[in-house]
Amino acid sequence: MTSAEGLHAARSRGRNTRQLVHEVLRSRIVGLELEPGSAVSENDLAAELGVSRTPVRESLILLADEGLVDIYPQMGTFVSRIRERDVASAQFIREALECAALREAVGKAGARDVAELRVLLTAQEEADRQSDMEGFFQLDEEFHARLMAVSGHASAWPVVSQAKAQLDRARRLSLPMTQQMSLLIGQHREVVDLLEAGDLDRADASLRSHLRLVFSDVEKIRAKHPELFSDEDAPLRPRRDSARRTAARGDR
Amino acid sequence: MTSAEGLHAARSRGRNTRQLVHEVLRSRIVGLELEPGSAVSENDLAAELGVSRTPVRESLILLADEGLVDIYPQMGTFVSRIRERDVASAQFIREALECAALREAVGKAGARDVAELRVLLTAQEEADRQSDMEGFFQLDEEFHARLMAVSGHASAWPVVSQAKAQLDRARRLSLPMTQQMSLLIGQHREVVDLLEAGDLDRADASLRSHLRLVFSDVEKIRAKHPELFSDEDAPLRPRRDSARRTAARGDR
């Protein structure tokens, strides 16, 4: 109910309802506001957001293509559980693309590029001081995106971003440990330093180990929150939530 | 009219209408049956395929996400022209992922893996002898997919495939020169040989130059068929085809 009106209010900026719904849902899923395994019904979402089923449905199809939801025809749509295979695949994609871009960036990077990266670093430190986790996540995303932009392959970022989404869902659970943030920022700084110095191989190794650290976090999370993960390849019975209906009645 | 009935006939195999339409359209676009710049109207396609606008529209949204069509609200949907930037981006993605996978495959590859790859090589040679271009394209795709599968990252293939689609549209025009096929097959063989020998760096270099050759083909095509390419970043007036309506009348 809270965001029902806000959706159409922001519609003026050239984006249509489908894109807005898509962004909202993606944000909720990646931010774990919608937990893996939970049902996302076309009808419920349409009612909540104050739009028709069509843009909601189209958004869900896109999210399914990104691997963030699983659509079971005539059964329901569910936020996908984190699959070992998908996480490993996402890590592989991210590492390959970001490191390849970095290797090309070395040499290309001008003083202006480095300066802009350092601005992001100080902003990250500020977010760390204020324990602003959400802000740090956003700055982290921006840092990695800009790093790819320096190489001239900014248009490849959406692919990385999509892979990153799979990893981020799990990371949200781990990062509350704030000492992690300063560690990550230190690694960011090391990458920028080596980039500026033009040390190709060490920059590559530095970024790679940074990304691997993020990856290892996910594995730790798996031990803590197994319910968010899926061991099976095809958990073909997502189990419909039969309690929802009675709860809705109680609400009235 | 020809494929109108065939669509629903093949529907039994678990795939819904949306997926079928998506496959048909993707195939037509990548196979250049639908040329870059041509209009793809939701209504026309729905009528031709004998379905409603809904699955057609949803397919187009997915194709837009893949970068194969451009949707201009209230104006029309058009097969995207080949953009310099997109091609370069696709090449970067493909090269980074395939080479990274190959590096991991070296050492992992068993005798069985190598044998299966060689089966594909002989099949490619057979396609070459028969000048079966379409068959070669399919075998080429399968070869590269299996190469990634050896590394254990088969699930990353769809990403490569999507990038590859941008390149393939242009390649279709160049490959009629059949001497190219034997050259490409030779490079494939070299990669397999080096993979089997466990020579990581040379295998990487070999695959990379192979992919670069494909990339350079695209640039040659640009000179021959500039109308398929787009110089501008935002060619915001795709020009509606006003002759279509009168032609449709003449058809009746």
Add this chain to the structure above:
DNA sequence: GTCGGTCGGCTACCATACAAGTACGTCAGC
């Protein structure tokens, strides 16, 4: 008590209707 059939309610899928907006041909005015 346990098993098997039935039935209600939910789901996503597809089809259709309406709305908002753009391009292009036409025609009046100059």
Add this chain to the structure above:
DNA sequence: GCTGACGTACTTGTATGGTAGCCGACCGAC
């Protein structure tokens, strides 16, 4: 002949109705 306003026909976007299919609870038979 040229220019500019207008209207029609088209486009995609959104809303809504109807259908097939699946789940899960209920209930009767054994």
